[in-house]
Amino acid sequence: MGHRIITISREFGSGGREVGKRLAEVLGVAYYDREIITAVAQRSGLAEEYIANVSERGITAYYPITFGHTFAYSSGIIDPQVEVMGEQNKLLKSLAEKGDCVIVGRCADVVLRDYKPFNLFVYADQASKVKRCLERQGPDEKLSENDLKRRMAKVDKDRSRYRALLTDSRWGERSAYHLCVNTTGWDMHALVDALAPVVSGWFAQQGK
Amino acid sequence: MGHRIITISREFGSGGREVGKRLAEVLGVAYYDREIITAVAQRSGLAEEYIANVSERGITAYYPITFGHTFAYSSGIIDPQVEVMGEQNKLLKSLAEKGDCVIVGRCADVVLRDYKPFNLFVYADQASKVKRCLERQGPDEKLSENDLKRRMAKVDKDRSRYRALLTDSRWGERSAYHLCVNTTGWDMHALVDALAPVVSGWFAQQGK
Incomplete structure (x- = not known):
């Protein structure tokens, strides 16, 4: 139980993944993100894309069963989704x-x-989330600003729903976090260089 | 406009004032808190205690006019309160x-x-706000834990109302802040030592 574990929750488009990646580099620790999904997929034998969707959206009875893959068992639509969450949590x-x-x-x-x-x-x-997403669109993506805003709202809502399956504390509610950081206007390198000592300081105080 | 201004908003009992004071020390900048009230009182000729109350609670028609002081003018209850806010904002x-x-x-x-x-x-x-308040009670204060919780809720509600007079952004809503920090479990010295470089880093990036 003595390891230094840093968890990152984030608004879609805020650069949370970049913060996480750089923070792991600066602190010299492992970084896990989509890799988790891959590993879970390999364990459970479920399709990677399906799992990525479940872990973003949470369990829902409305989830399309025709997602493109057959499951190990077909006793109902909830079962494989519970399976995914369970495997992921174990991982x-x-x-x-x-x-x-x-x-x-x-x-x-x-x-x-x-x-x-x-x-x-x-x-x-x-505004800065939209800007960030537009800058990062691949050559095949041509989402308009309005499309992006809708997507943002949807992804954050899905995250919120996923969280609600696991806990009473609401997604984004400050009480669940040690620190909430607004990346607007920050150079990401400068931000993470400044944040890393806060995280180290916390763990040092916990004797980690 | 080039000065480094740090504003601190805080939940009652969270140690925001202490964070502010230490941050000012570490950064070597001025610190203002209740001193502001005193200065406003001296300018406007209104009673210091009255002003302290208005600035915590905001303007309200229900504010007791029998607060214990006469005002420079008596054309209605709202006027001196608007006066206080105006003076304070100028200051x-x-x-x-x-x-x-x-x-x-x-x-x-x-x-x-x-x-x-x-x-x-x-x-x-x-829990940590209650603990903090209990530890800091003067010898004449004997608030129970429940009294404290009620007082906390009230003060935070009053702050929220005061803010609503000035802006649409809600008190405590993360979007209004650059950083939200949970003091639970932190040694205040360690926390502020770690936070100061985040603040300096921000200003450095802004060319301040």
Whole structure:
């Protein structure tokens, strides 16, 4: 239980993933994000894309069963989704046992609460989130600003719903986090260089 | 407009004032809190205690006129309260013009937005706020835990109402702040030592 676990929750487009990645580099610890999904997929034998969707959206009876893959069992639509969450949570715990790390998303702050993680919430104002997303669109993506705003709202809502399956504490509600940081206007390198000592300071005080 | 202005908003009992005071020390800048009230009182000729109350509670038609002092004019109950807010806001601006500083409370983040302050929100979980308040009670104060919880809720509600007079952005809503920090479990010295470089880093990036 003595490892330094940093969990990152984030508004879509705020750069939370970049903060997490850089923070892991600066602190010299492991970084987990979509890799988790891959690993879960390999364990459970479920399709990776399906799992990525479940872990972003949470369990829902409305989830289309025709997602493009057959499941190991077909006794109902909820079962494989519960399976995914269960596998993912087990995996998160095994990663936390393994060593110091940064974990982005997956409600790791809730799943790993017994490991006393440092929980960071990353957000930004809408204009800078839109700008960030537009800059990062691939050559095949041509989402308009309005499309992006809708997508943002939807992704954040899905995250919120996923969280609600695991805990009473609401997504984005400050009480669940040690620190909430607004990335608007920050150079990401400068921000993470400044944040890393806050995280280290916290763990040092906890004797980690 | 080039000064480094740090504003601190805080949940009652979270240690926001202490964070502000230490942050001012570490950064070597001026610190303003209740001193503002005193100065406003001296300017406007209104009673200091009355002003302290108005600035915490905001303007309200229900405010008791029998507060214990006569006013410069008696054309209605709202006038002196508007006067207080106006004087206080003017004073905040003159402090911001004067030099680098930390200002706790008084909605300085809103009043001074043109000065591009760094806005910090300080919070904590209820158990640690209660503990903090109990430890800091004077020998004449004997508030029970329940009394304290009620007082906490009331003070925070009053702050929220005061803010609503000045801006649409809600008190405690993360979007209004650059950083929201949970003091629960932190040694205040360690916390502020870790936070100061985040604030300096922000200003350095803004060329301040």
